[in-house]
Amino acid sequence: MAGGSESEAAEFRTRPTWPIAVVGMACRLPGAAGPEEFRWLLRNGTEAVGAPAADRPYAPRRGGFLDSVDRFDAAFFGISPREAAAMDPQQRLVLELTWEALEDAGILPARLDGENAGVFLGAVADDYATLSRAAGSHAATPETATGLNRGIIANRVSYTLGLRGPSFTVDSGQSSSLVAVHLAAESLRRGECSVALAGGVSLILAEDSTVAMERFGALSPDGRCHTFDARANGYVRGEGGGVVVLKPLADALADGDDVHCVLAGSAVNNDGGGDGLTVPDRDGQEAVLTAAYAQAGISPDAVAYVELHGTGTPAGDPVEAAALGAVLGGARSADRPLLVGSVKTNIGHLEGAAGIAGLLKAVLSVRHREIPASLHFAEPHPAIPLEEWGLRVNTALRPWPERSGRLVVGVSSFGMGGTNCHVVLTEPTAAPPGQTPD
Known part of the structure; x- marks a missing residue:
């Protein structure tokens, strides 16, 4: 080197x-x-x-x-x-x-x-x-x-x-x-x-x-x-x-700040070329998910909810669901699926500001220990076998699932040119001694 x-x-x-x-x-x-x-x-x-x-x-x-x-x-x-x-x-x-x-x-x-x-x-x-x-x-x-x-x-x-x-x-x-x-x-x-x-x-x-x-x-x-x-x-x-x-x-x-939640880790990558410039790629999305949880030092199994990119497009949704199932959902038992949803069903796709809208929803979800409903969902897309992939669209307001350890939520946002980002949030805990930037 x-x-x-x-x-x-x-x-x-x-x-x-x-x-x-x-x-x-x-x-x-x-x-x-x-x-x-x-x-x-x-x-x-x-x-x-x-x-x-x-x-x-x-x-x-x-x-x-x-x-x-x-x-x-x-x-x-x-x-x-x-x-x-x-x-x-x-x-x-x-x-x-x-x-x-x-x-x-x-x-x-x-x-x-x-x-x-x-x-x-x-x-x-x-x-x-x-x-x-x-x-x-x-x-x-x-x-x-x-x-x-x-x-x-x-x-x-x-x-x-x-x-x-x-x-x-x-x-x-x-x-x-x-x-x-x-x-x-x-x-x-x-x-x-x-x-x-x-x-x-x-x-x-x-x-x-x-x-x-x-x-x-x-x-x-x-x-x-x-x-x-x-x-x-x-x-x-x-x-x-x-x-x-x-x-x-x-x-x-x-400083005695009121901490809304903690950003434990995040990752960015690019699909690197799929079937077309704007066609999402499952391998690229799996890679960014894996990297984000590795940086955060958190097992994907600990995640209770993911705020999706979730545009509602017939090409993008199945790719995103498959990547989530492979990295976060596949090994889960039937009684504890990965809950998912999209704020775009409430307010539309904010494009350049879409990711921050999803992040704010996730911050509020962690802070108030509740998961809002994702709207306009009745029947899964035929290319998205939710149960097989360990996923469930959250269609009603619910308290955060009771589990041991910290609350963990993921947030995804994908660009049409293949630049993917995933952020991992947790509820606040005290930082380990001496854990400050060099």
Whole structure:
């Protein structure tokens, strides 16, 4: 190994994975203006998918929509009206979410000024840039370049709050926001930052993006996600965003933080080429699951629930189910199947922010020791033998299964180009002595 001995390499490979605490969160999701509203939406089994408002004629006929995406308190963030008008509303929404997440964490944003706090945000959409280009070159202003640059979505937060840690926007397709969480956790473990803001955002602002996905064949004619169901025929679009505040668990405990849950491990990979660029690959998904639980030091048998990628597509669902069955479900007894579900059945597929929506659902599930229902499931897809693979779609609100040891939940998110991510969450426990990043 160049630059080091074999013993050094072996020591690195066996180094413990420092657990990461989720100490704050914020969201703006269809039917939910914050985490508490989101929790009650999930508990009540509400579907927040419907027709768009009259002032959004460009939106799909059905979807998970936010209210008032055009509103923004520019003065609060020290931004001029002219610059605010040139800014992608995704930048504006992220500023609000990061501020709210820090408030939830009990962290005064001003105290982070000059600190090595990191910002990791997933985003894939450029709808506002599409609208700006359609207005013609005469509409460009000195603020247009930064206002429409996707990388600025993260950088705007760092600039506004004076943060000096890593800061970048992640685009790995539909897995972007969960990959952002993975990268934030790894950055904390490397000591690049002491606190991290991670998540993602996605807004439906132009007709073009919906037309593209419709012609690609991804959207459901029914306007619903029938995850793992025989009726699976595509997904319905949703929009929104979410942010979590992350710290090393040992630091969070020392600081007396309210720990929502613990990120025990995670992994990212790529399918590496299946039958087509956008065709999911079972081997790749099995590999990312195996790697995530190996990093977390947790047996796959300990997992009680997995928040699926679960788009409700006839190609993707059977592949995801088969990979889960092979790694997490196959050896289970009939009376303790792996429970699975998808938040996309409630709020639609948030694409670049889909992973953070699933993560927030999982965090709330661990924190409140209950598993919400996955909607629109009646009969399993013929290519998904649930019992054989040790899986069961959770169709009713239920308390967490009583088992020995910690509560463990997995969260999956897969990009259309094959970038897979899986995150392992557990309930909070005290960190072993001395377990802090080097």
